[in-house]
């Protein structure tokens with residue numbers, strides 16, 4: 650049997666898709682996974698800060714069209730790029746074991762975040778990173794940095810920046826963890842919702858594909874990302890607003906920490922909620938509600954108005 654896996658063409662997407670292909674073929678000797686390359690809008694617009702392009706799901710829309718058309722059977726996404734609302738008939742419900750969810754600093758001369766000289770130029774295009782960086786190091790000059798991983802590292806190496814911030818997971822998956830000069834603690838930079846996790850998307854009615862993909866599902870990852878994504882759904886935010894959420898599990902207890910900030914890092918609301926691992930959606934939704942009521946709503950409205 651052949652399963653067609655729709656993938657973006659970036660090196661990271663291909664690495665992730667090939668990893669899933671291998672894992673499936675290892676478990677199901679009579680299944681063959683065939684990669685089908687799909688170009689997304691997010692891959693074409695590489696010169697404009699993503700926040701300005703707007704629109705959720707820039708990296709997934711064309712892939713979802715291919716899924717709905719039946720040109721492909723499933724797709725592997727970086728979960729943090731996947732909006733909470735999906736087209737009718739599709740679902741993202743299989744989550745393999747999460748890679749490192751934290752952000753990483755890559756500095757040209759090996760310095761850590763707090764050792765960067767005053768006024769150092771730091772590249773990132775994520776509003777979440779920008780807001781939190783400005784809160785701890787208001788002196789840094791933060792500038793937009795887009796493009797795939799190689800492009801971003803090249804811009805650092807060419808001297809356009811003193812340091813850049815990237816998700817540790819992408820670097821690790823590509824074998825580039827040697828470039829990391831500091832893994833930044835979630836206490837300083839709360840990660841993006843779903844960062845470091847993969848989400849596998851398929852047609853809800855395709856039971857055979859679901860059965861095969863389910864074998865890759867990782868329980869702890871699934872509980873954590875379900876809580877984080879319920880928080881995101883309550884905030885109705887895409888990755889274009891300064892929000893983050895990070896879930897951890899100890900025993901039967903789930904802790905979810907959420908963040909809502911404004912772009913200049915002047916207002917940052919950070920709250921935590923704990924509960925049972927049995928109901929991650931409840932914890933995510935409740936934390937979202939509590940944070941909106943505690944001033945998050947006003948912060949988000951001001952961010953949206955500025956656009």
Ligand SMILES: NCc1[nH]cc(CCC(=O)O)c1CC(=O)O
Pocket residue numbers: 727728729730814815816817818819843844845846
């Ligand atoms: N928004 C881009 C994006 N989407 C997924 C990753 C890689 C890490 C991951 O799987 O979370 C990245 C790059 C980055 O943020 O540095």
